[in-house]
Amino acid sequence: VGAFRNRSFATHFASYSRSLSTLVLAEHEGGSVKASSLSAVEAAKFLGEDNSVSLLLAGSGPSLQEAASHAASCHPSVSKVLLADSDKFTYPLAEAWAELVHVVQQRGSYSHIITGSGSFGKNILPRAAALLDVSPITDVIEITGSHLFVRPIYAGNALSTVRYTGSDPCMMTVRSTSFPLGAVSARSESNTAVIDKVDLSTFSEDYGVGKSKYIGLSSQDTERPDLGNARIVITGGRALKSAENFKMIEKLAEKLGAAVGATRAAVDAGFVPNELQVGQTGKIVAPELYMAFGVSGAIQHLAGMRDSKVIVAVNKDADAPIFQVWSNHTSLLSFSLSSLIQQDHQRLCEYDCSPTQDSLELQVADYGLVGDLFEIIPELLEKLPEK
Numbered sequence: 001v002g003a004f005r006n007r008s009f010a011t012h013f014a015s016y017s018r019s020l021s022t023l024v025l026a027e028h029e030g031g032s033v034k035a036s037s038l039s040a041v042e043a044a045k046f047l048g049e050d051n052s053v054s055l056l057l058a059g060s061g062p063s064l065q066e067a068a069s070h071a072a073s074c075h076p077s078v079s080k081v082l083l084a085d086s087d088k089f090t091y092p093l094a095e096a097w098a099e100l101v102h103v104v105q106q107r108g109s110y111s112h113i114i115t116g117s118g119s120f121g122k123n124i125l126p127r128a129a130a131l132l133d134v135s136p137i138t139d140v141i142e143i144t145g146s147h148l149f150v151r152p153i154y155a156g157n158a159l160s161t162v163r164y165t166g167s168d169p170c171m172m173t174v175r176s177t178s179f180p181l182g183a184v185s186a187r188s189e190s191n192t193a194v195i196d197k198v199d200l201s202t203f204s205e206d207y208g209v210g211k212s213k214y215i216g217l218s219s220q221d222t223e224r225p226d227l228g229n230a231r232i233v234i235t236g237g238r239a240l241k242s243a244e245n246f247k248m249i250e251k252l253a254e255k256l257g258a259a260v261g262a263t264r265a266a267v268d269a270g271f272v273p274n275e276l277q278v279g280q281t282g283k284i285v286a287p288e289l290y291m292a293f294g295v296s297g298a299i300q301h302l303a304g305m306r307d308s309k310v311i312v313a314v315n316k317d318a319d320a321p322i323f324q325v326w327s328n329h330t331s332l333l334s335f336s337l338s339s340l341i342q343q344d345h346q347r348l349c350e351y352d353c354s355p356t357q358d359s360l361e362l363q364v365a366d367y368g369l370v371g372d373l374f375e376i377i378p379e380l381l382e383k384l385p386e387k
């Protein structure tokens with residue numbers, strides 16, 4: 001961004017490419033493209049018609065080949081799969097990926113580069129954008145034109161409409177909860193996307209050497225649905241008091257086929273690992289049903305779950321914020337929006353900020369139960385039928 005600011009004003013308004021072509025940076029696991037990357041493909045559809053979408057996959061070994069076959073057939077919008085097969089990409093380190101994006105963009109001159117807003121995308125995109133000397137846009141929740149995007153600010157209490165006026169490529173991370181996959185029709189075997197190997201001869205080995213290294217991966221060995229995409233999420237807060245008690249939440253989730261979430265207070269207290277944290281600094285979820293037990297409803301937590309379709313809260317304090325209306329939180333808007341706009345004009349994006357419509361009138365919880373979770377959860381466990 002520093003380099004970007006030093007460039008002359010005229011170059012900031014470089015022309016947009018006439019035709020649309022999008023590169024989606026895709027994450028894969030166990031031989032399949034992750035759902036959040038497919039949501040990024042969905043998002044690309046909103047950029048405009050005749051958008052040619054390529055998927056960039058990197059890794060090494062048989063799982064990459066499997067993921068490539070999956071990528072070629074998983075979404076009708078993908079016309080090409082670019083495969084970077086090298087032990088440089090065995091682990092998704094941001095430095096290697098950023099240089100890869102740089103190499104691929106130099107050859108492909110894409111108008112847009114998109115990835116999901118998870119830790120994969122948030123790690124890689126800013127580095128790649130710095131290498132390409134453009135200013136990235138993060139956490140896009142709506143695309144209303146090829147260069148017009150909506151993104152939440154102030155922990156979701158206001159939405160800003162951003163017009164990208166920089167040069168190509170326009171780079172962004174998108175929230176997968178805002179671009180659900182829906183019913184994506186599978187492709188027939190004869191109608192799969194082309195798979196091309198990325199020529200890595202110009203890949204610079206020097207970029208970012210030694211800046212980070214892969215130590216290991218620890219993830220929960222669980223059959224529960226992925227928190228980011230689950231239809232039901234059961235969340236526990238500090239009120240659970242211990243890791244042992246938190247198992248009640250896990251049991252309930254098991255009965256309902258749900259994912260488990262937690263507040264930051266519960267994570268900080270060591271009840272559960274931080275990959276379960278929901279909120280501004282955790283995961284963003286938008287399930288059909290969100291059940292919160294012993295969660296106060298702090299603004300930073302609401303930022304991660306407010307788009308859930310139905311919210312149920314159990315809290316022994318009838319005055320807990322989770323039982324109140326959004327208007328309690330709109331005071332944050334007293335920040336000077338005009339100074340924000342001025343600041344962002346210097347970054348060559350135009351912002352139009354407005355409080356979110358529903359923030360003024362909607363209740364946080366659709367259903368609220370004032371009571372002690374240590375009585376209510378055992379009762380629910382007893383009365384709910386086995387899965």
Ligand code: FAD
Nearest residue numbers: 237238239263264265279280281282294296300301316373
């Ligand atoms: P508390 O606020 O302590 O609430 C516990 C609730 O449980 C209370 O409402 C109480 O009435 C109720 N309760 C107690 N006993 C019982 C019982 N027996 N039965 C029923 N109810 C009971 N938080 C997040 O969750 N996610 C984030 O991503 C996040 N990011 C943050 C980022 C920043 C920069 C900051 C400053 C904070 C962030 N926080 C985040 C922390 C957030 O501000 C709150 O501190 C946190 O969400 C509170 O968690 P809690 O609701 O579990 O705990």
